[in-house]
Amino acid sequence: xxxxxxxxxxxxxxxxxxxxxxxxxxxxxxxxxxxxxxxxxxxxxxxxxxxxxxxxxxxxxxxxxxxxxxxxxxxxxxxxxxxxxxxxxxxxxxxxxxxxxxxxxxxxxxxxxxxxxxxxxxxxxxxxxxxxxxxxxxxxxxxxxxxxxxxxxxxxxxxxxxxxxxxxxxxxxxxxxxxxxxxxxxxxxxxxxx
Ligand code: AMP
Numbered sequence: 684x685x686x687x688x689x690x691x692x693x694x695x696x697x698x699x700x701x702x703x704x705x706x707x708x709x710x711x712x713x714x715x716x717x718x719x720x721x722x723x724x725x726x727x728x729x730x731x732x733x734x735x736x737x738x739x740x741x742x743x744x745x746x747x748x749x750x751x752x753x754x755x756x757x758x759x760x761x762x763x764x765x766x767x768x769x770x771x772x773x774x775x776x777x778x779x780x781x782x783x784x785x786x787x788x789x790x791x792x793x794x795x796x797x798x799x800x801x802x803x804x805x806x807x808x809x810x811x812x813x814x815x816x817x818x819x820x821x822x823x824x825x826x827x828x829x830x831x832x833x834x835x836x837x838x839x840x841x842x843x844x845x846x847x848x849x850x851x852x853x854x855x856x857x858x859x860x861x862x863x864x865x866x867x868x869x870x871x872x873x874x875x876x877x
Contacts, residue, residue, distance in 0.1 A: 684789045685710060685764035687870070688771070690840065691797035693829045694804040694811065694820075695855045696862060697768045700797065703863050704766055708870065711762035713755050715748055715770040720817075740819050740828035742772055742836060749779050760787070767791075772837045777844075793873060794844035795866065797855030801830055 685708060689697045698714055705712040719737055722730030729751065736743045752770050759765070771777040784790050799807075805826055812820030819825050844850040853865045 685792050685870075685873075686767070686784065686789060687764070688767045688791055688794040688844070689797070690794050691855055692799065692801065692804055692833050693826065694808040695797040695799050696859070697797060699859055700862060700866055701766045701768045704866060704870070707867060709763045710766045711759045711764070712766045712768060713752065713759075713770065714768040715752060715772075716768075718751055718755065719743065737819060738825075740825040740832065742832050745773055745775050745779075748772075749776060752776075752780070753783060756783070764792070771840060772833075774836075774839060774843060777840055791844070791847075791849060793849050793851055793870075794840070795869065796841060796850070796852045797862065798852050799855040803856065804830075 687704070687710070689701055689704075691697055698717070701712045701714070704710060716737075719730070719733045723734050723737065724730070729747070732747060733743045735741075742748075748770070756765065767780070771780050781791065805823060808820045808826050809823070811817070819829065841850055841852075851869055853862075853869060855862055857865075
């Protein structure tokens with residue numbers, strides 16, 4: 684099983700790139716942000732619980748997020764692997780994910796970080812908000828809060844995966860195709876080293 688954590692700040696291009704990678708490598712794409720938005724749109728109890736956090740750009744509490752993630756992995760475990768997009772976002776999420784995968788006799792293959800400066804990301808997100816209508820993309824103060832959350836709770840995960848020799852950083856600046864080719868070159872090199 685190939686299990687990739689696609690990492691990076693909001694707007695770094697994780698979702699866009701995951702859409703290509705899932706087809707090329709036959710992986711199941713799990714975006715926790717998409718799962719929350721699906722639940723919010725369908726007014727489920729999970730959605731009602733998560734809504735205020737998403738609206739404000741705050742992280743949803745770990746226990747809620749972890750339960751949702753585990754359920755999604757369980758129900759799609761027959762795939763060749765997963766792309767985790769937007770998860771883990773805290774150290775405890777990463778630890779739970781490692782333990783959970785270990786119990787299933789698999790592990791994270793690599794964490795790939797798409798690196799882009801915040802000022803570029805703000806412009807990208809504001810533009811995305813005009814098309815997607817995502818309220819957390821339409822307000823600069825909410826975007827800055829999401830970066831604050833990332834810098835306080837999430838960026839530390841790079842060290843977590845570096846310690847396991849699984850961290851890979853690539854530039855997330857350029858055309859979608861350019862970034863896609865950087866990613867596939869990197870992922871193909873893992874397969875060669877198998
Ligand atoms: P995203 O689509 O990945 O930018 O996520 C949108 C929002 O969903 C975030 O700002 C959080 O409110 C929530 N969210 C997504 N993934 C997580 C996670 N792993 N932990 C906590 N909250 C999350």
